[in-house]
Amino acid sequence: MSKHQIDDISKVNQAKKMMLWFAIVSLSMAFAGLTSAYVVSAERPDWIESYTIPTPFYISLVVMLISSGTIHLAKKHIQRESNRTGMYLLLTTFALGIVFIILQFMGFSEFIRSGYYFTGSESNITTSYIYLIVLLHVAHLLAGLLTLLVVIYNHYKQKYINGKTLGIEQAATFWHFLDGLWIYLLLFFYFVR
Numbered sequence: 001m002s003k004h005q006i007d008d009i010s011k012v013n014q015a016k017k018m019m020l021w022f023a024i025v026s027l028s029m030a031f032a033g034l035t036s037a038y039v040v041s042a043e044r045p046d047w048i049e050s051y052t053i054p055t056p057f058y059i060s061l062v063v064m065l066i067s068s069g070t071i072h073l074a075k076k077h078i079q080r081e082s083n084r085t086g087m088y089l090l091l092t093t094f095a096l097g098i099v100f101i102i103l104q105f106m107g108f109s110e111f112i113r114s115g116y117y118f119t120g121s122e123s124n125i126t127t128s129y130i131y132l133i134v135l136l137h138v139a140h141l142l143a144g145l146l147t148l149l150v151v152i153y154n155h156y157k158q159k160y161i162n163g164k165t166l167g168i169e170q171a172a173t174f175w176h177f178l179d180g181l182w183i184y185l186l187l188f189f190y191f192v193r
Contacts, residue, residue, distance in 0.1 A: 013166050020170050024177050027140065031133070031181060035188055038129045042193070048126040049193040051116060053186070054107035057134075060100050061186055068179040069094035071148075075172045078160050086160075090152050093175070097145045104138050130189060137178070137185060144178050147171045 041047065074089035108118075108131065116127040151171045154160060160168055 003049065016166060020173060024071060025172070027177070027181075031136070031185070032132050032139075034129070034191045035137070035185075035192075038133070038188075039192060041125055041129065044125060047122060048116075048124055051126065051130075051193075052114065053189055054110035056103040056106040056110060057189075060103035060107070063096050063100045063103060064182050067093050067100070068176055070096065071172045075165070075168050078155060078168050079163075079165050081161060083155070083158070087152070087155055089156060090148065091104045094145060094148045094152065097141060097148065101138055101141060104134060107134075131174060132184060137181060141178055144171075144175055147174060 042049075070089045071093040074086050074093060077083075077089060078086035111127065111130075115122065116130075117123040118128055118131040148171060151168050153166055
């Protein structure tokens, strides 16, 4: 491969990294806007301050932290071309992502049993914000799962060899962002009432 081709590949990889960081910053701003709107709305007279965060939301935090560890280890193993272990860890991360989504909906069920609805005559602005913000995070986690499926397929096809691991690196960065975002959101809902 010529120096010119190597420079072109390097430029493309750098552009892909910048696109991911642009997307992460944009998503961060969107969630900052939603949580700011939540804070401003807390001045309303019909605001609920005494709701209980569903237990499955806390459990899902542990699941996300573990999945962040498994994707990090998957990336390291794939970079060392330890393919079997890397695949196992990618599949584990994917399964933990599914468990996270199931826990989110279990949390919504717990919210509904407590009388907190997303919409309708029995809904409240407080719980509507919580549902909206959590569902938006779940939507981005679904995007993360789709990304993981692509990475799993590419790894199966042995595309991450000879140091060409940008795909898994990008997926791991996005997954860590989703993990950090859930930590922020859970702490936000816990402390800001």
